[in-house]
Amino acid sequence: MREDAFVLKGNICYADTKDHLTVMDQGYLVCCQGIIRGVYPVLPEEYKSLPVTDYQDLLIVPGMTDLHIHAPQYPFRGLGMGLELLEWLNTHTFPEESRYKELDYAREAYRIFAEDLKKSATTRAVVFGTVHVPATRYLMEELERTGVITYVGKVNMDQNSTDELREKDAETSLADTAAWLADTAGRYQNTRPILTPRFAPTCSGPLMEGLGKLQREYQLPVQSHLSENLSEIAWVKELFPWSSCYGDVYGHYGLFGGQARTVMAHCVHSSDLEVELMKKNGVYVAHCPQSNINLSSGIAPIRRYLEEGLRVGLGTDMAGGANLSMFRCMADAIGVSKLYWRLADQTRKPLAMEEAFYLATKGGGSFFGKAGSFEEGYEMDALVLDDSGIRSTRALGTKERLERYIYLAEEGGRLAGKYAAGRKVI
Ligand code: GUN
Ligand code: FE
Numbered sequence: 089m090r091e092d093a094f095v096l097k098g099n100i101c102y103a104d105t106k107d108h109l110t111v112m113d114q115g116y117l118v119c120c121q122g123i124i125r126g127v128y129p130v131l132p133e134e135y136k137s138l139p140v141t142d143y144q145d146l147l148i149v150p151g152m153t154d155l156h157i158h159a160p161q162y163p164f165r166g167l168g169m170g171l172e173l174l175e176w177l178n179t180h181t182f183p184e185e186s187r188y189k190e191l192d193y194a195r196e197a198y199r200i201f202a203e204d205l206k207k208s209a210t211t212r213a214v215v216f217g218t219v220h221v222p223a224t225r226y227l228m229e230e231l232e233r234t235g236v237i238t239y240v241g242k243v244n245m246d247q248n249s250t251d252e253l254r255e256k257d258a259e260t261s262l263a264d265t266a267a268w269l270a271d272t273a274g275r276y277q278n279t280r281p282i283l284t285p286r287f288a289p290t291c292s293g294p295l296m297e298g299l300g301k302l303q304r305e306y307q308l309p310v311q312s313h314l315s316e317n318l319s320e321i322a323w324v325k326e327l328f329p330w331s332s333c334y335g336d337v338y339g340h341y342g343l344f345g346g347q348a349r350t351v352m353a354h355c356v357h358s359s360d361l362e363v364e365l366m367k368k369n370g371v372y373v374a375h376c377p378q379s380n381i382n383l384s385s386g387i388a389p390i391r392r393y394l395e396e397g398l399r400v401g402l403g404t405d406m407a408g409g410a411n412l413s414m415f416r417c418m419a420d421a422i423g424v425s426k427l428y429w430r431l432a433d434q435t436r437k438p439l440a441m442e443e444a445f446y447l448a449t450k451g452g453g454s455f456f457g458k459a460g461s462f463e464e465g466y467e468m469d470a471l472v473l474d475d476s477g478i479r480s481t482r483a484l485g486t487k488e489r490l491e492r493y494i495y496l497a498e499e500g501g502r503l504a505g506k507y508a509a510g511r512k513v514i
Contacts, residue, residue, distance in 0.1 A: 093120040095135060096470065096505075098143035099486045100127050102150050102462040103446035106394060110462075111486045116140070117148060119468040122510030126464050143472050146504055147489055149445075150460050151211025151469030152414040153452030156311070156353040156374035156403025158216040159227055159240075160185050160194075162201040166410040169382045173317035176383055178250070181407075185218045185243075186252040194223035202230035208412045209497075211469040211508040212237045212456050214311055214351055214374070214403075216284055219243045219255055221268045228272060232279045235513035237456065237469075241284025241311055242268045246295045258295035262302070269306060278508070287313040288324045288337045300342035309349040309455075312338060315362060316354035317385050333362040335371070345369025351455055353403060354379075355393070356386040363396065372399045372455055375447065377420035379408030387428040390421065391436035394443070401452020402444075415497040418444040441491050472505030 100115040110127070118125040118135050125135070161181060168180040188194045205213065215231070215238050217224035224242040231238050242265060246255045255261040269281055283299050285291045291299075303310060315321055315334050328337045335358070338344035344352075344365065351372040358366070366373065375388050393400050402417045403409075409417070418441075425439040439447075453460020459467045475493050477500025484492065493501050506514035 093118075093138050095119070095131065095138050095140040096143060096148055096472070097140055098146050098148040098472065099489075100148045100462065101486050101490050103442060103450055104461060104463060106443050106446040106451070107440075109442050109445065109487060113486055117462060117470065119510050122468055124462050124464055124466045124468050127462050143505065147473040147475065147486060147493065149471050149473060149490065150449040150453070150462055151471055151506070151508060152209050152448045153212040153214075153401055153455065153460060154210045154404050154414060154417075155214050155351055155372065155401035155452040155455060156376055157213050157406045159198060159201050159406075160188050160216070160218045160223075161407035162204070163197050165407040167407075169410070171383070172319065173383050173385060174319055174323070182250045182253050186250065188218040188220045188223040189252075191222050191226065194220070194226055198223070198227045198230045202234050204412060205231070205236055206234035206513060207503070209414045209471055209503060209506075210236060210412070211471070211506065211513070212453060212459060214239045214282065214455065215241065216286075216311070217242055219245060219253060219261070219264075221264050221271070224268060225272060228276060228279045232276045235278060235508050235511055237278045237508050239280050239282035239309060239311070241282045243284050243286050244295055244299060245286045245290035247292050248290045254290075258292050258298060261295055262298040265299070265302060269302070281308060283308045283310045283343070285310075285312050285338070285343060287320070288334065289320065289327060293341075296338070296341035296343060303342060303348045309351070310338075310343050311351050312343070312353070314338075314352035314355050315358045316356055316380075317383070318357060321357055333359050333365065335362040335365050339365060339369070345371035349455070351401075353405060354385065354388060356380055356388045363393070363398070367396055367398055370399060372401060374401055374403035374405075374452070375421060376403040376405035376409055377424045378411060378417065379405035381420070381424065382410065383408050387424045387432065389428060389433070389436060390425060390439060391428070399451070399454065400447055401455060402447045403452075413497060414448050415494050415501070418448050418494050421447065441494065444494070445490070468507055468510040470505070470507045471503060474502040474504040475500070477502060
């Protein structure tokens with residue numbers, strides 16, 4: 089339910105730039121028709137008639153965007169972490185995703201996924217489904233009911249996969265995609281389609297060519313994977329020998345930014361040329377630190393990307409990452425940036441807490457437009473955090489409480505409220 093206009097009161101904290109948090113203790117956050125009007129120390133006269141929810145001493149922060157997550161991989165989260173990407177896909181991922189041909193299985197698995205996502209800190213997510221149209225449609229329906237705002241992709245893959253999972257050919261994959269788009273068009277309020285070539289190795293040239301056409305025809309955004317793993321990059325060079333870099337393969341087919349809003353997961357080992365191309369085309373990087381640890385992929389140079397002005401957000405990459413929590417994701421992003429600085433390049437200083445928080449909120453949120461901040465005109469996505477279960481003898485300020493919540497949410501944090509586009513989710 090969306091009340092047309094309301095006010096939340098509490099200890100408000102949000103990132104307006106990547107280096108700066110605005111904190112307002114006992115502030116008023118005003119929302120009208122799903123849009124933030126502002127944050128005020130004293131409620132302005134014009135809003136005095138609005139209903140106020142007083143969250144007292146709790147923290148109120150913007151909602152978080154998981155910029156890269158695989159819904160069908162949720163059942164095997166936390167399992168099979170001993171392999172690198174290509175072996176992991178063949179051993180764990182493709183067999184699991186094959187099961188979504190059975191709608192009964194998909195129903196049960198996606199119901200659990202949607203329930204858990206709803207309970208998490210994620211207010212927006214960019215989601216991979218599987219190749220299967222009925223299962224993906226079911227996923228969209230489940231997600232729609234949660235109130236979380238999502239882009240959902242039916243996966244395309246017509247080569248280099250198992251017999252069970254691979255689509256018959258490019259025509260079949262494209263026809264299924266067009267049917268899925270037609271079938272789901274205008275059906276949902278919170279759930280939108282996104283084109284999803286899985287990654288270059290599993291997509292033939294004709295398939296990507298057709299997806300480029302669909303992109304232009306329907307003006308759809310695009311998600312995929314990029315330069316995650318060294319063997320993967322070498323394989324892409326073998327499969328597409330004409331390409332100047334991995335990203336150039338997508339770019340060749342019109343699936344790499346520019347007028348096609350695009351998010352690429354990982355970018356751990358992107359070449360200088362690839363970084364240039366991402367920058368020129370405004371391609372988003374979905375940084376997935378826990379996945380990069382689990383699959384021994386490496387450490388993405390996020391400091392460099394921020395210095396060069398690339399668009400960056402955070403992703404869990406479930407089930408490369410085992411954990412749905414965007415708090416854990418922020419702590420991991422900070423942690424791996426320290427290892428990168430210490431072990432790889434001492435000119436790239438570690439991410440500060442403010443920067444990780446910015447990436448999780450406004451950085452990733454901008455893929456959806458104006459989301460992830462409490463500045464005027466932003467869509468109202470908010471979390472109410474109760475940290476009273478994280479016990480300490482110290483008297484902490486709001487920023488310290490947020491920092492501690494990032495690291496200790498699982499110890500005693502409680503999500504006391506969650507709003508997406510002005511609608512109460514929890
Ligand atoms: N590259 C292609 N498919 C996948 C996937 O499912 N997970 C990850 N982490 N990388 C991929
Ligand atoms: Fe992924």
